[in-house]
Amino acid sequence: xxxxxxxxxxxxxPASSAFAADAGPACEVAAQYVQIIQQGKYQEVGNLFAxxxxxxxxxxxxxxxxxxxxxxxxxxxxxxxxxxxxxxxTEDRTHRVCVMExxxxxxxxxxxxxxxxxxxxxxxSAIDRMMVNADGKIAHMIVYLAPATRWxxxx
Numbered sequence: 183x184x185x186x187x188x189x190x191x192x193x194x195x196p197a198s199s200a201f202a203a204d205a206g207p208a209c210e211v212a213a214q215y216v217q218i219i220q221q222g223k224y225q226e227v228g229n230l231f232a233x234x235x236x237x238x239x240x241x242x243x244x245x246x247x248x249x250x251x252x253x254x255x256x257x258x259x260x261x262x263x264x265x266x267x268x269x270x271x272t273e274d275r276t277h278r279v280c281v282m283e284x285x286x287x288x289x290x291x292x293x294x295x296x297x298x299x300x301x302x303x304x305x306x307s308a309i310d311r312m313m314v315n316a317d318g319k320i321a322h323m324i325v326y327l328a329p330a331t332r333w334x335x336x337x
Contacts, residue, residue: 207278209273215312215320216268216284220329229253232319240308240325246298264298269306278314 205213211292218226228251231237235252237245245251265287272281286307289299306328315321 204272205271206275206278206280206320207310208275208278209271209282211314211318211320212271212280212282212310212312213268215310216266216282219259219264219266222263223254225252225258227255230320231323232315232317232321235320236322237320237326241328262298264307265300266307267304269304278316279311281309281311281315284308284310 214226215230218224218230228248231248231251231270233248234246235248235251239245239254239258245254253319267285268282269283269285273279284307285304286298286303287302290300309326309327310318310323312323
């Protein structure tokens with residue numbers, strides 16, 4: 183019964199604050215990642231990555247090292263200014279891996295095209311998987327976009 187109550191509390195609470203009390207190192211970094219994006223501090227996202235990090239970005243390109251990852255986030259998020267929230271976190275503490283579902287406020291126009299919209303509905307937009315090193319930095323990350331958000335693929 184205790185686990186049922188805990189599960190209900192977690193299910194009804196905002197995801198980013200529900201897990202924070204007992205989060206392991208990987209999901210703590212994931213929560214920081216979401217918080218920085220929510221604050222619009224896109225140039226700071228790259229600081230969460232290790233110097234030798236490997237990042238598979240939403241367009242399918244592989245970026246290696248903090249500098250190109252930082253440049254990507256500054257340009258990509260700076261151009262789209264998304265309103266995001268974390269929907270769910272799953273953590274493998276043994277391997278310091280966190281998988282999170284991200285939702286973005288989006289609007290679909292009459293022609294079926296999606297765009298960011300501060301007053302749109304939250305829609306599953308991505309599933310991010312990150313592995314954190316012993317120093318608490320993201321060593322490896324891959325972003326999987328939801329099919330409905332393929333609008334982000336444009337150059």
